Amino acid sequence: MSPTTETLTAERILEATEDVLRRHGPAKATVVDVARALGVSHGSVYRHFRTKAALRAAVTKRWLDRTSETLSAITADESRAPGTRLRDWLAALFEAKRRKAGDDPELFATYMVLTGETGEVVEEHLADLTGQLTRIIEAGVASGAFTAADPATTATAVFHATGRFHDPGYHRVWERPGAQEDFTALVDLLLRGLGRAS
Amino acid sequence: MSPTTETLTAERILEATEDVLRRHGPAKATVVDVARALGVSHGSVYRHFRTKAALRAAVTKRWLDRTSETLSAITADESRAPGTRLRDWLAALFEAKRRKAGDDPELFATYMVLTGETGEVVEEHLADLTGQLTRIIEAGVASGAFTAADPATTATAVFHATGRFHDPGYHRVWERPGAQEDFTALVDLLLRGLGRAS
Numbered sequence: 001m002s003p004t005t006e007t008l009t010a011e012r013i014l015e016a017t018e019d020v021l022r023r024h025g026p027a028k029a030t031v032v033d034v035a036r037a038l039g040v041s042h043g044s045v046y047r048h049f050r051t052k053a054a055l056r057a058a059v060t061k062r063w064l065d066r067t068s069e070t071l072s073a074i075t076a077d078e079s080r081a082p083g084t085r086l087r088d089w090l091a092a093l094f095e096a097k098r099r100k101a102g103d104d105p106e107l108f109a110t111y112m113v114l115t116g117e118t119g120e121v122v123e124e125h126l127a128d129l130t131g132q133l134t135r136i137i138e139a140g141v142a143s144g145a146f147t148a149a150d151p152a153t154t155a156t157a158v159f160h161a162t163g164r165f166h167d168p169g170y171h172r173v174w175e176r177p178g179a180q181e182d183f184t185a186l187v188d189l190l191l192r193g194l195g196r197a198s
Numbered sequence: 199m200s201p202t203t204e205t206l207t208a209e210r211i212l213e214a215t216e217d218v219l220r221r222h223g224p225a226k227a228t229v230v231d232v233a234r235a236l237g238v239s240h241g242s243v244y245r246h247f248r249t250k251a252a253l254r255a256a257v258t259k260r261w262l263d264r265t266s267e268t269l270s271a272i273t274a275d276e277s278r279a280p281g282t283r284l285r286d287w288l289a290a291l292f293e294a295k296r297r298k299a300g301d302d303p304e305l306f307a308t309y310m311v312l313t314g315e316t317g318e319v320v321e322e323h324l325a326d327l328t329g330q331l332t333r334i335i336e337a338g339v340a341s342g343a344f345t346a347a348d349p350a351t352t353a354t355a356v357f358h359a360t361g362r363f364h365d366p367g368y369h370r371v372w373e374r375p376g377a378q379e380d381f382t383a384l385v386d387l388l389l390r391g392l393g394r395a396s
Contacts, residue, residue: 147390157383161359169367185355192345193391 008040010048010058017059022106026113031055057121060114064125067096068132075132082140083191086158089136090187093129094165094174101171112168130155140194147195158190206238208246208256215257220304224311229253255319258312262323265294266330273330280338281389284356287334288385291327292363292372299369310366328353338392345393356388 006012016037020029031052035042049055074080074089101108115122133155140146148154164170165183173179204210214235218227229250233240247253272278272287299306313320331353338344346352362368363381371377 153383154387156380157387160362160380160384161387164358164361182354182358185351186358189352189355189359189388189391191391192393193387193389195390 008038008044008048012038013045013048013055014059014062017055018063018107021059021110021114022104025106026056026110053117056114057118060111060118061121061125063111064115064121067093067100068125068128070096071129071132075135078139082136082143082145083194086133086136086140086194087187087191089132090158090162090165091183094162094183097166097168097171098174101168101174108168108171115168126159130159133158137194145195154194158194161190162186206236206242206246210236211243211246211253212257212260215253216261216305219257219308219312220302223304224254224308251315254312255316258309258316259319259323261309262313262319265291265298266323266326268294269327269330273333276337280334280341280343281392284331284334284338284392285385285389287330288356288360288363289381292360292381295364295366295369296372299366299372306366306369313366324357328357331356335392343393352392356392359388360384 013034017029017034020033020037023029024033031042031045034055035045038045045055049058071089071092074085074092077085080088100111130152134152137146137148137151137155137158141148141151162183164173165179165186211232215227215232218231218235221227222231229240229243232253233243236243243253247256269287269290272283272290275283278286298309328350332350335344335346335349335353335356339346339349360381362371363377363384
């Protein structure tokens, strides 16, 4: 089956865009490259994404959403006690970021450039993640496991405190010996601060 | 008094080096520029610092030491309860970094380049700071204010947790509205984790 016989969906364009970005790098990748990879005209691409910036923002959002979706399953898992849920959530975030950086360093570097361009997409992603943390902390307050006068403020503090283990700027320390132990010591301290060891 | 009539000390060379770095930027500043600023031969500079790299490392160390010295006065101040000492120490570190970044952004950018070159100097500085934190936490354990099975591990966790408020890579967030409140919420959480609110 040649590429043109498939329906041109936004998802297919985003997949092709990621491939093009990986091959050409973020500075050189163009909409024409994406259209060529799909065997369509660049007009067809522009029917789905009105500008190159919109396409780059959409592919960045898709990349960030892959992490959020894994995490939201943990956030919603009421079978886990809130302390366990918080620990698992932070560990899954660290692991997802570490895997992205380690498995495909060039694509990771590409997305570091893209996230620098797409402030709004990144802000929404961060708001989504701290919103998830807020829900876990609220669940802990409701069950009596946590003490937090203002769960949203505490969620932001937890997110900031763990930045070393999810902020892409730190990707070089994630593979260092001791990184996992450093992460565990930090999460232990935060869980004690929330009101109980877990 | 002309510059050459003063004795050429290491400290005078380091002062001149900082001026030259500020004026020429880290990429262009040379030992010849430093010697010219002091009205001496470059051989005279090399008698104090054997290589350009050694000179750059020494000026970086001097810059970092200015922060450590302010902090070590707090570390040693036994008139403050350990919780207060920890809070004051973290606030002083944040304030020192924020002032360095805000008061002289070009010099700050210069030192961000230099710290990237001088891994060993930076490692020693970080070891000094976490050593100070360890002493404060040990004092808190001794007084019964803190609980920490391993003060050095906990000190590292506190230092990592507060990275957003001292790691130069975050300098852009330090002047944002809400940065001080974010800092306070984070330190509150850490102090609760250490065993008591303070």
